[in-house]
Amino acid sequence: MNVGCKSMRARSKTWSKKLITKIYVIQLLACCIYLGTYSNASASACPEESEVDLLLRATTIVDVRTGQLLPERDVVIDGGRICAISQSSDAAVFTADQEIDGRGRFLIPGLMEMHGHVDTPEAMTLYLANGVTTVRNLWGEPWTLALRDELEKSQGDYPRLLTAGPIVDGSPPINYPFVVVTDAREADAEVARQAAAGYDFVKIYSNMSPNVFDAMIAAGKKYNMEISGHLPHDVAFPHALNSGMRTMEHFLEVADELLRYPPSVDLDLYVVYPETQRLLEAVGRGEVSLDNIVDRGRIAEVAAHAATSDTWFDPTLMPMRNFTSDWNQMNPDWQRYLPPAIKAYWEGAWAAREGWTADARRGEDALYALRLELLGEMHKAGAHVLAGTDAPVPGMYHGFSLVDEIQQLTRAGLSNAAALRAATLEGALYLKREGELGEVVTGAEADLVLLEANPLENLQNLRSVVGVVRAGYWQDEAALSERLETIAAQYAAQEALFDGAPQFAPSRADTNEELVRTTAVKVANEPVDFLEGDGETAARLMVEETDAALDISFARRDEDGRWGVTRVSMAQESVAIVQADGTKLTLAKADGVWELREGKAVRWRLPSDGYVLPLTGTPVDIAMFAQLVRWSAMEATPLHVWHCDLAASCDGSPVAAYADVAGFEKINAVFSGADRIDVSARGLGTTQIWVGAGPFYGGQPIRMQADTKRGWERLR
The missing domain is CATH 2.30.40.10 (Urease, subunit C, domain 1)
Structure with a gap:
């Protein structure tokens, strides 16, 4: 009773x-x-x-x-x-x-989405409308925690959100925004930091070394934080199972346990590892049989070992199809709910995918079938299977695609009931909330x-x-x-908002050179669109670069829908600006003195051995600060910052500012590969410039934030 x-x-x-x-x-x-x-x-x-x-x-x-x-x-x-x-x-x-x-x-x-990437309430609404009431986010930042806290205040309007912190990888990291950990002390400190920040678990990645992996697992037990994510490339599958790794995402490295001999390469992520691509191309050409590489007779043994562990497997079968000949396509009915930034990301990713060889795809087809066979046997043996989509990777829509992933599980031999259980009860068991979630009881x-x-x-x-x-x-x-x-x-x-925006055209003849990419989207020498934090102010930026100069065209839409264009030309010791109203400003250095002129009139002079640059509060700053570092080998250079609004007048004198440029050494061109740049100035607060940082899968790999307020985010 x-x-x-x-x-x-x-x-x-x-x-x-x-x-x-x-x-x-x-x-x-x-x-x-x-x-x-x-x-x-x-x-x-x-x-x-x-x-x-x-x-x-x-x-x-x-x-x-x-x-x-x-x-x-x-x-x-x-x-x-x-x-x-x-x-x-x-x-x-x-x-x-x-x-x-x-x-x-x-x-x-x-339903439970156990591998997604979200950073907006809109994405969470898409999940709820598709019957998803729990979302596990696999890449978090401070703004993800703020989103989680905000959603929790709603009365049933959004799914619950569980989030990892910043992804932790080894050296070199597969993506630059990842946290790089190379020794045990760093591992302990990073897990402690993420636990203190309030993240729900720690996600690790493919290039982590075995000794750091062990240190991460130990730190997770010490701070009561689960360690989940990619099974690292160099960590043995049985060792990871025995260590207590909580989830293995994408089924990566699992099939490697079937290899007949100690491999010099593994079978996964051929878009990252050239050796893997060459192996799969050989399989695709028929030069090598996959059955000569792997021992299918060991599938039962591997499955039994997986079933005795407390590790959950989140195979993300649908996104893994993107590597095969049967990749995911756009759904016209769902495109309306896709943010413009995600559309741009998908278009760039699909364009890059055209360069993948047909041989590699055919090799991946054979590997995909092996994964399905192995997953099915592991499920029969009693291993734990979850359902996740990795949305919004290309073709994976928040909310809508989870049903396709659940159905795809049946290709591995799961019944309809078992596949549905993977997206409900198994998630509750993984979360240790049996009787509270995942069942109608x-x-x-x-x-x-x-x-x-x-x-x-x-x-x-x-x-x-x-x-x-x-x-x-x-x-x-x-x-x-x-x-x-x-x-x-x-x-x-x-x-x-971008109707009627200027169609900037490159001014130089060498624009066919592919200068810059960020998450497969080329941005140099092509216009890049930004929205200000309110989502109602539009801007378009185009950057042309050489070793000696940087030319920037910047257009901003005013409240009446009119577009004003500012031109900036930057060399190592000069910056020339033509404002939208025609005002010409020149900042140049001569004999150790920086001088600002409006037309011919001198506005001010500033002696300095360093650089003096404008801080505009617009995406122009991203390009200028990145270019500055290309010219400078200094790691913590005090910068004099000239603060003005390029769309208006420039009054006052320069304000001293300092930039924390710890991520600068990763910049090799405009818009690529830095963590975060903090620029602090007296009376101006701190501006954070994310260059290729931000959550890629959230669609904003380029962003600026001023203090705690949202600044600009790349739309496409």
Whole structure:
């Protein structure tokens, strides 16, 4: 009997018999029937009065633990939890503030996206509209923590967000924004830092060395932080399983355990490792048989070992298809909900993919089939499988693509029920929240999805969303669709801001030279669009560079929709500016003195052996500071900063400023490869310039932030 019923019975003993009414007895029996029909040890009781928040009437529960259907159930929700479940009947025991008709419909627990990349409320809305109530973010920064805190204040409007911190890699890092750790002391300090910051877990990456991996695992146990992510290239699969690595993402390095001999290369990430590409190209050409490289006879052994571990496998099968001949395509129906920055990222990534060889793709086809076979055997043996999409990697849409990933799991031999369990109950088990998430059971948090059709018959029926319950709050399909339309209109409005923007053309003949790339998007010698933090101010920037000079064209849209263009030409000891209103300013150094002229008139002079540069508060600063470092070998140079707004007048004298340029040594051209540049000036606060940093998968690899306020973000 449920604890709530026991409490009610105990109280009845203290009352006089004459106060025990028929109504109370009926309620007591009803409570016990409700709470005893479908409950678990962590169940919570409905309120003793019959009024509850929400009642889903006569629905069919999909029991994801057993793969069975439980028809005609009333699901009672109060205080954000399922407080009772019973066989439906015409005699209503509870009255509810809101009652939803579930007849002929199917109720599942909220889906869990266990490998995504998010940094906006809009992305989280897309997840909720697709029945996803928990999102695990695999690349976090301070703004991700701020987003998580903000979402938690909402009343069921967004999924819960769990986030890793900055990705930790070895040397050299696969991506420059990653935190590089090369010894045990650094590992301990980094895990401690991320734990103190409030991240939920630590994500590691492919180039981490074995000794640092061991140190990260030890630090995770010390600070109660799970260590998850890529199984590093040089860490043995059995060692990682035995160490307690919590999740292995993308199924990377797992197939390597089947190799017949100690390899000089592995089988994964051929776009990163040239040796792997050459091997897979040989497989694709038929020069080498994959069966001569791997021993399929060891699949059962590997599967058994995986099943005895406490490691969860998040294979992200759909994004891994991008390496094969059957890569993911754009979905016209979902493109409206894709931010312009993500569209640009995808276009650049797909353009780069055209350079991948057909031989390598065919080799990856064979490897993909091996991964499916191995994953299926591991699942049969009892290994833990999760569902994740890696959205928004190309072709993976926030929310929408999770259903495709769940269905893709069936290609590895999972039944529809098992694939659905991977996206629900298995996530709860991984999070150590059994009975609280991932099931429709008494006592669980009320994260639920009501479907029009049975998902066990066809997993695409997961798209037939009637409504979503998040934290006990119901949103029907119409409300969710309205929120989606708002997002589509927002992105369309951002695109429209650039109507009539100047079409900058390169002025030099050498513009075919590919100077700069950032996340596969070429930005040098081509216009780059930015939005200011309010999302309503548009700007376009084009940078042309040589070893000796930098030419910048900068256009900014005013409130009336007019575009003003500023031109900047920068050499090592001079900066020439033609403002939008035609004013000409020249900053030049002669005999150790910097001099600012407006036309022929001298505005001010400043003796300095260093550099004097404008700090404009616009994306122009990104290009100028990056170019400065190309000319300077100094690592912590005091900079005199001339602060003015290029779109207006320049009054006052230069203000002394200092730049923390710890990331500068990674810059090899404009817009590429630095961590963060902090420029501090008296009276001006601190401006942070992220050059190729930011969350790439969030679509903004280039951004500026002034103090705690949002500055500019690259749109495309």
